[in-house]
Amino acid sequence: MAGRRSVLDQLPPGGREDAVQRQQPLRVRGRSVAWVPPLVLLACIALLDWNTAGEFRIISWIVLVPGIAAAICGVWGTAAFAVLSLLTYITVDTSWPHQYQTGLPDFILVAMGGVLAVLACAVRVRGEQRMLHMRDIAETTRRAVLRPLAPGWGDLDHAAVYLSADSEARVGGDFYDIQPGLHGTRVLLGDVQGKGLAAVEAAAALLGTFREAAYHEALLRTVADRLEIRMLRHVRYSVALGRDDRDRFATGILIGFPAAAPDAPDTIEVVNFGHEPPLVVAPDGVRSLPPGDGLPLGLGELASDPPPVLRVALAPGETLLLVTDGVTEARDADGVFFPLRDIVAGALAEDPRTADPQLLVRFVRDGTLRHCGGHLADDTTIFAVRRR
Known part of the structure; x- marks a missing residue:
């Protein structure tokens, strides 16, 4: 490449x-x-x-x-x-x-x-x-697409790192954001299929829609539907310009932290668009969220039903770890994939403080780069969020 x-x-x-x-x-x-x-x-x-x-x-x-x-x-x-x-x-x-x-x-x-x-x-x-x-x-393009997030933004502790597989381009199709709004805080992480400026444009389009819909819409289901429609519109627009973007799609994870849920104060909502399910990292261990079985954004017309909205318990002190396939598909010299869950579980056993978002992101970043010898096969985003 x-x-x-x-x-x-x-x-x-x-x-x-x-x-x-x-x-x-x-x-x-x-x-x-x-x-x-x-x-x-x-x-x-x-x-x-x-x-x-x-x-x-x-x-x-x-x-x-x-x-x-x-x-x-x-x-x-x-x-x-x-x-x-x-x-x-x-x-x-x-x-x-x-x-x-x-x-x-x-x-x-x-x-x-x-x-x-x-x-x-x-x-x-x-x-x-x-x-x-x-x-x-x-760098300006990257900051426009992946805007800096203020500490405690959306009442969440968070940390993120983005590494482009092309060390000169410094920007690719991975995207993430946190958007506080009228009905709670929403989190989005995704990965646009493909490379180059076309992938960046698709990521920017999705993030723009997310920032508006996540702020105004009461239901996470509606935010998910608007993301799907935005991806379809972007693909049609690109094809109309003569680009070969007809098959472009994006995997993603959409998470909602409700503003007020007296009956379930520790519950979050999750919509999975064909992405690797997040890990829940706590001082006492690691577990995976349900996969969700949704199709990627842009391919929703192929399914009879939209991706389900899952409600998952997230206890205080538990951190959500979201990564793109630059982490899950990182290979060593022998072709072995990076064992993310096992590595994180081992680190927690040695030091439970690894569950802190800043420490967790830094640990996963360093571990991924050591595993692949510093040569990433794809753009890599590591994103961790936790209720304050």
């Missing part, structure tokens, strides 16, 4: 939200020391040439200095090393007797090497600026 590379560099430090990290190599305490390697190389070549026999001159190797600078320094730094290399060449070469001087040919070599190094550095810097601009656009 194009762009399938290690995503270990995407991990946010300390569990913070993933963000564009501009690489700044060769920095010490925040200050650039990129000038040190070419300067050391320049000094070494000059000293070695000064202390060798006249029959073995190496001063022309100084052409390597601006080349090294072009790879790690800026344009002006590279130009400075090109000039410095030329001056050093003239100084060292003219200090030898005439019969041992390398003369004009090597002078031209060093001069042309410096000019080419500056040009190469300018091309490199422009490419880096363009790459950072595209990464900023991708």
Whole structure:
């Protein structure tokens, strides 16, 4: 798969939200020391040439200095090393007797090497600026689709991490959100079939509908129906534009935390659109929610009945763990799938505090990446929510 590379560099430090990290190599305490390697190389070549026999001159190797600078320094730094290399060449070469001087040919070599190094550095810097601009656009798109969630949003403790299988794209078809509303708080997590901008557009369409319907609608059944209709409308619109989106669909989990349920204060409602059922993680163990037997969003016309609304008990202190198939389908070198439930159960046995959403998401993220060696086969979302 194009762009399938290690995503270990995407991990946010300390569990913070993933963000564009501009690489700044060769920095010490925040200050650039990129000038040190070419300067050391320049000094070494000059000293070695000064202390060798006249029959073995190496001063022309100084052409390597601006080349090294072009790879790690800026344009002006590279130009400075090109000039410095030329001056050093003239100084060292003219200090030898005439019969041992390398003369004009090597002078031209060093001069042309410096000019080419500056040009190469300018091309490199422009490419880096363009790459950072595209990464900023991708990050802005990701934040527009997967908006940041305030702590305690919807009266839920929550934590989430999203990792794109394409480490440059940084955005894909996974989506999640929490929407408090007039009739309680609703949670949605899903995965649009396919890759690229078409999947992102479908995810954005579903999230937009969810944020409005989850706020206004009294019944979770109505929210689920509106999501199904939105997916069908989006597919028809994409096909009308000439795109090959006729078979696009999305799996998902829709969860409702009722605002007031005196008869069942610890009950939640769940609609499963063909997605892996969430895990209920508590300090004393792990259990799975019922699968629900619903078809993915966009395929509801193939079934006679809509996905059922399940009512499930969720005791205080229990955390819902929702993941996309980047976790459940992660494989190791032997092709073994990541044993999510067993791994989480083992962690809880060692430390019951793992049920905390922040700790749980971080644990599952790290475990998934270790299991697959940092090479995810699909976009990965890990989302944990718990009543405050």
